[in-house]
Amino acid sequence: MNFKKNLIFILSALFLTACATPPPKNPDNICEIFYEHRDWYSASKDMKEKWGTPIHVPLAMMYQESSFKHNAAPPMEYFWFIPIGRASDAYGYAQAKTMTWSDYKRETGNSWADRDDFADAIDFMGWFTNKTQKINGVSKWDAYAQYLNYHEGWGGYKKKSYNKKPWLIKVSRKVDNRSKQYAAQLRGCQENLDSSWLWRLFFA
Template identity: 30%
Template sequence: MFIKNIKSLKFDLSLLITSICFAFIVLTLQTNFAAGKTKAKLEDICWIFQHQPNWKRSAYKASNRWKIPVNILMATIYQESRFRSNVKAKTSSAYGFAQAVDSIWAQYKKSRHIPHANRRNFNDSIDFIGWYFDKVIKRYKVSPHNTQQLYLYYQLGLYHRHAPVSSKKIASKVAHLATQYRKQLDQC
């Protein structure tokens, strides 16, 4: 009887392990599908603005203030945080929608006289990106439509001299998304 119980226990344990593995595989497939679906939606600026009308107002407000096209501001946020407010960098103090580091964020708050600006606030973050791009444009005479150059300075800092190939590839992706967003904005 004892041996029979052990065999039954082994069978039950085997069934349990198989069930757990199956559930894990199903969950993984669902998660990957959801992630792909979300990515596609976040690459659709019309969908974003339809579901986040306050973001649309903030984006156009920042665009008008800093004379930077909405599509470039939004492509930058996509690249930096995928529109997530609580993202924190592992190797720096970069945080929030704009992934702004502490020192530059402090400069922004001081120069804009916004002591309570918050990196988790979309309005503050998109205004920060416009402010930063405005600094790049004034200092280096970069066109406000040159997404790739603007993003390189955003990613590497105002004083970078040579951009690594990996940074150029990322900047190229941001420029491609900005172009896609611009075309979508004509349709929505």
């Protein structure tokens, strides 16, 4: 009986791994990302309509956090050669921590949300950026300050903890630059994405 249960578990794990969405081939171009993963565009549009956050901001943040890998996690830490755990419990596309993810699920009622599901992850980031605006007055269009909040938390941002982390300020500027790059690219392909998205909605 145990053998059968173990076999089912292994086969299920292999099936889920095989079905996992691969990272986009060209993550430097938001148009290519959405052409390759059409459902990601639909989920991103839903996020924008729900939370008012422009698509290019959380996408740039997600690139930095996980490189669009569904099962991304902090690296394993070792004592000599013995693994002792990861630096944090962050996981998934958005690298959301367990406690913050639980807050998101409770506040939104999205109790079945999974961190390794893109639609749930992008919605989480919309929720987070929306709360960042309410708590710390940061514009949803400001990828630089939004990322500082995302990394340091709302309390840490208020205390300006990032001032002691020059490497984080550098990374946040990188996120901001990528966000602006994504915004420019999206302006050039959004009409095409919208028309093909509507076509699939009614005729696919």
